[in-house]
Amino acid sequence: xxxxxxxxxxxxxxxxxxxFPSVPKTLYDPLEEFLANGGKRxxxxxxxxxxxxxxxxxxxxxxxxxxxxxxxxxxxxxxxxMDKAPLRRGKPTVHQVHxxxxxxxxxDVMLVAAYEYINRIDAAYLKKVLSLFNRTARExxxxxQLDMDFESLSNVTLSDYLTMxxxxxxxxxxxxxxxxxxxxxxSEGNQQxxxxxxxxxxxxxxxxxxxxxxxxxxxxxxxxxGGDIRSNKKTFLLIHALEAATGSDRxxxxxxxxxxxxDKVERVLxxxxxxGVDVWAEKLKQDYLNRALHSLEEIAxxxxxxxxxxxxxxxxxxxxx
Amino acid sequence: xxxxxxxxxxxxxxxxxxxFPSVPKTLYDPLEEFLANGGKRxxxxxxxxxxxxxxxxxxxxxxxxxxxxxxxxxxxxxxxxMDKAPLRRGKPTVHQVHxxxxxxxxxDVMLVAAYEYINRIDAAYLKKVLSLFNRTARExxxxxQLDMDFESLSNVTLSDYLTMxxxxxxxxxxxxxxxxxxxxxxSEGNQQxxxxxxxxxxxxxxxxxxxxxxxxxxxxxxxxxGGDIRSNKKTFLLIHALEAATGSDRxxxxxxxxxxxxDKVERVLxxxxxxGVDVWAEKLKQDYLNRALHSLEEIAxxxxxxxxxxxxxxxxxxxxx
Numbered sequence: 001x002x003x004x005x006x007x008x009x010x011x012x013x014x015x016x017x018x019x020f021p022s023v024p025k026t027l028y029d030p031l032e033e034f035l036a037n038g039g040k041r042x043x044x045x046x047x048x049x050x051x052x053x054x055x056x057x058x059x060x061x062x063x064x065x066x067x068x069x070x071x072x073x074x075x076x077x078x079x080x081x082m083d084k085a086p087l088r089r090g091k092p093t094v095h096q097v098h099x100x101x102x103x104x105x106x107x108d109v110m111l112v113a114a115y116e117y118i119n120r121i122d123a124a125y126l127k128k129v130l131s132l133f134n135r136t137a138r139e140x141x142x143x144x145q146l147d148m149d150f151e152s153l154s155n156v157t158l159s160d161y162l163t164m165x166x167x168x169x170x171x172x173x174x175x176x177x178x179x180x181x182x183x184x185x186x187s188e189g190n191q192q193x194x195x196x197x198x199x200x201x202x203x204x205x206x207x208x209x210x211x212x213x214x215x216x217x218x219x220x221x222x223x224x225x226g227g228d229i230r231s232n233k234k235t236f237l238l239i240h241a242l243e244a245a246t247g248s249d250r251x252x253x254x255x256x257x258x259x260x261x262x263d264k265v266e267r268v269l270x271x272x273x274x275x276g277v278d279v280w281a282e283k284l285k286q287d288y289l290n291r292a293l294h295s296l297e298e299i300a301x302x303x304x305x306x307x308x309x310x311x312x313x314x315x316x317x318x319x320x321x
Numbered sequence: 322x323x324x325x326x327x328x329x330x331x332x333x334x335x336x337x338x339x340x341f342p343s344v345p346k347t348l349y350d351p352l353e354e355f356l357a358n359g360g361k362r363x364x365x366x367x368x369x370x371x372x373x374x375x376x377x378x379x380x381x382x383x384x385x386x387x388x389x390x391x392x393x394x395x396x397x398x399x400x401x402x403m404d405k406a407p408l409r410r411g412k413p414t415v416h417q418v419h420x421x422x423x424x425x426x427x428x429d430v431m432l433v434a435a436y437e438y439i440n441r442i443d444a445a446y447l448k449k450v451l452s453l454f455n456r457t458a459r460e461x462x463x464x465x466q467l468d469m470d471f472e473s474l475s476n477v478t479l480s481d482y483l484t485m486x487x488x489x490x491x492x493x494x495x496x497x498x499x500x501x502x503x504x505x506x507x508s509e510g511n512q513q514x515x516x517x518x519x520x521x522x523x524x525x526x527x528x529x530x531x532x533x534x535x536x537x538x539x540x541x542x543x544x545x546x547g548g549d550i551r552s553n554k555k556t557f558l559l560i561h562a563l564e565a566a567t568g569s570d571r572x573x574x575x576x577x578x579x580x581x582x583x584d585k586v587e588r589v590l591x592x593x594x595x596x597g598v599d600v601w602a603e604k605l606k607q608d609y610l611n612r613a614l615h616s617l618e619e620i621a622x623x624x625x626x627x628x629x630x631x632x633x634x635x636x637x638x639x640x641x642x
Contacts, residue, residue, distance in 0.1 A: 027466040078429060082422040101403035101469055104425060108399060109462040111429070112455055115436060119451045127444050130451075134437045141430040145348040148422055 002057065003308045004315065007048040011041055014062045015069065019113055030098045031106050035073060037089055042316070043176045044069045049308050050180025050194055053301060060121040061183045064129060067117035068176050071133075074110040075140060077103055082148065111137075125182050132182075136175040143168025156234050158243065162203070170202030193295045197309070200292035205316050207285040210235035214269060215278055226265035232257050236284065237277050241268075244275045289317050323378065324629045325636065328369040332362055335383045336390065340434055351419045352427050356394060358410055363637070364497045365390045370629050371501025371515055374622060381442040382504045385450060388438035389497050392454075395431040396461060398424055403469065432458075446503050453503075457496040464489025477555050479564065483524070491523030514616045518630070521613035526637050528606040531556035535590060536599055547586035553578050557605065558598050562589075565596045610638050 002010065019035060020028035044065030051061040079085075080093040081103055087093060095103035118133055119126070146164040150156050177198040181191050213228045214237055228235050245253050249271050256268050272278060293313065296306055323331065340356060341349035365386030372382040400406075401414040402424055408414060416424035439454055440447070467485040471477050498519040502512050534549045535558055549556050566574050570592045577589050593599060614634065617627055 024463055024466045024470060026470050027463060078425060082425060102466070104399060104403060105462055105466055105469075107429075108432070109459060111432060112458045112462065115451070116455045116459075119448060119455060123444065123448050126447060126451075127440060130436070130440045130447075134433055134440060137433045138430060138437070141426055141433065142345055142348060145345045145423070145426055148426075149345060149347050 001052060001305065001308065004045070004049065004311045007052070007057070007308075008041065008045050011044050011048060011062070011065055015041070015044070015066055019066075019070070020109070026098075026102060027106060027109065030094055030102060031110060034077065034094055034106075035070075037091060039073075039089060041069060043072050043172060046173060046176040046198065046312070047180040049312060050177035051184040052180075053194065053299070053305055053309065054181055054184030054186045054190070058183050060125075061180050063117045063120040064179045064183065065176075067114040067133065068172070068179070070110050070114040070117065071137060072172065074107045074114065075144070077107040077110065079144060081107075082144070121183070129179050129182055132175050132179060136171050139167045139171045143171075150234050156239060158236070158239050161234060161236065161239050165206045166199065166203060169206055170199045173202040173205075174198030187300075190299050190301070193299045196295040197292045197299075200288045200295065201313060201316065204285045204288035204292060207236050207281055207288065208317060210237050211278070211281045211285065214272060226269070229265045229268045230260070237272060237281055240280055241272055241275055241277050244277065244280070245271060249274055285317070289313065322373060322626065322629070325366070325370065325632045328373065328378070328629075329362060329366050332365050332369060332383070332386055336362070336365070336387055340387075340391065341430070347419075347423060348427060348430065351415055351423060352431060355398065355415055355427075356391075358412060360394075360410060362390060364393050364493060367494060367497040367519065367633070368501040370633060371498035371519075372505040373501075374515065374620070374626055374630065375502055375505030375507045375511070379504050381446075382501050384438045384441040385500045385504065386497075388435040388454065389493070389500070391431050391435040391438065392458060392461075393493065395428045395435065396465070398428040398431065400465060402428075403465070442504070450500050450503055453496050453500060457492050460488045460492045464492075471555050477560060479557070479560050482555060482557065482560050486527045487520065487524060490527055491520045494523040494526075495519030508621075511620050511622070514620045517616040518613045518620075521609045521616065522634060522637065525606045525609035525613060528557050528602055528609065529638060531558050532599070532602045532606065535593060547590070550586045550589045551581070557602055558593060561601055562593055562596055562598050565598065565601070566592060570595055606638070610634065 015035075018032055020031055022028065047065040047068055048057055048061050051057050076088060077094050080088055081095045081100055085093050086096055093103070094106060098106075114133075118130055121129060143164055143166070146160075147168055150160070150164060174195040175198070178191050178195045181194045186194065210228065213225060213235070216225050218225050227233075228238070232238075241253055252267065253271050256264055256271075293310075296309055299306070336356075339353055341352055343349065368386040368389055369378055369382050372378050397409060398415050401409055402416045402421055406414050407417055414424070415427060419427075435454075439451055442450060464485055464487070467481075468489055471481070471485060495516040496519075499512050499516045502515045507515065531549065534546060534556070537546050539546050548554075549559070553559075562574060573588065574592050577585055577592070614631075617630055617634075620627070
C-alpha cells in the first residue's frame, strides 16, 4: 500500500511532462502552462486510491488519472470563460491572457486529450470506463448549466441546489474513485459503494466550502470571507436561511439581497446565526460525511486497506471537535 | 448496395430523434433545434459509404455516423463563437440566440455525446475507431487554431494554407470514410487508400469553394461572390496571386489589401485573371481530384462497388468540361 501522500507524489511525477505537441504553439503552450500551474490533483489521486483499495496500482489507473485531470482542467478553462472570471489559482485566467478563442479551443483540445488517455487502457475494461467517463462528463456539463440558470432564479430549493452541486462537483469525485476501482478489479457492488462514498464526500466538501466562505477564519481559509454573501450567490446557507428565517429576520434577509452596503456581510451573518444556519450546516456536512464513511465501511475489503480513504476524508473535511 | 441517395435518406431517418434528455431544457433544447436544422450530412454519409465499399452496412456504422455528425456540429457551434459569426445555415447562430455560455457548454456536451455514440460500437474495433476519432478531433482543433493565427500573419505560404485546410476540413472527411471502412472489415492497406481518397477530395472541394467565392455564379453559388476578397481572407487564390503577381499587378494587389473601396472585388478579380489564378486554381482542383480518384482505383474491391464514391465525387466537385 502506497497511501495518500505517496500516490500524490507519484501522480505528480507521472503527470510532469508535456501533454501536447509543440505546434501550434499558440494553442498548446497556454495549456501546458495552465496544467503545470497545478491545483491539488485531488481527482486523479482519488482514482489511484480507488484502485489501491482493491489491489496494486495498475499503470492504467495512471492513464485514467491523467484523463480525469485533463477533463477537470478543461471544465475550469471553459467555466472561467462562461463566468468571465479574471483569476484562477491566483493567476490571470487563460482567456484573460490568451483571448477567448484560444481558451475555448484549448479547452476543447484538453477534452479530446482526456479521451486519448482513456483510450490507452486495456481493451478489457475500455467500454466500461468510457461509459462512466462519458456519463460523468455529461453530468458535469448539466451541473454547470443548472448553476448558470440558478443565477437568475429566485425560487431555488435546497433539493435543486443539491442536484446541481452533485452534478457539478460530486459525480466527478465519485467517478474518479469508481474508475480506479474498475481497474483494481472491484465487484459491481463494491464499485457502487465507492461511488457513493465519493459522491457524499463531495457534497460534504461543498457544504464545508459554503460554510467557510461565510464563517471561515480568513487566515486559514486563504481568501476574504463573505464573497458569496456579497454576490448573493445561492449557497446551502442562503437557501436554507431563506427557508428558515421568519419575522423581521426574513424581511431583513430579503432586503439585504437588494442592496450592497458596507455592512451587508455582517448583517447577513447575524441573520444566519440567529436562524441557526451555522449549526444546521455543520450538522448537514456531518450527515453527508457519515453517509460517505458508512458506504466505505460496507466495502468488502479489510479495514486496513481503507485507511488511505479515511485519511483523504480527513484531508478534505475538517471534522467537528 | 444502397448507394449515395438511399444512404442519405437512411441516415436522416436514423438521426431524426432527440439526442439529449429533456432537462436542463436551457442546455439541450438549443442543441436539438440546431441539429434538426440540418446541413448536408456529407460526413455521416461518407462513413456509411466507406462501410458499404467493403460490405453490407453494419448498425455500428450508423452509430459512428451520428458521432461524426455531432462532432461536426460541435465544431460549427464553437467556431461560430470564435469567429463571432451572426448566421449559420441562414439562421442566427446558437450563441446569437441563446448567449455564449450556453453555446459554449452546448458545444461541449455535443462533443461528449459524440463519444457516447462511439462507445456503442462493438468492443472488437472500439480502440481502433476511438484512436482515429481522437486523432482527427485534435487535428481539426489544430486546423482551427492555424486558421485564426493566419488572420494576423502576412506571410502565409501555399504550403501553410494547405496544412491548415487539410487539418481543418479534409481529415474529418477522410476519417469518416476510414471509420466506415473499419466497420466494413477493410484491410489496413485499403483503409489508408480510402483515407487518402477522402483527404484529397476534401482539398479539391476547398479549392473549389475558394474559387466559387471569387468566380462563381451568384445564382447557383447561393451567396454573394467576393466575400473572401472583401475581408482579405487568405485563400488558395489570394495566396497564389501574392506569389505569382509581378510589376503593377503586384503593387495593385498589395494596395487593394489596404483599402475597402466599392470596386475592390472587381479590381482584385481583374488581377486574379491577368495572373491566371482562375486557370491555376481549376488545374489544382483537378490535380487533387485526380489524386483522390487514383487512390479509389487502387482499392482492392470491384469497380462496381466504387460507383457510389465516384458519384459522391461528382456531387461534391463540379468537373471541368
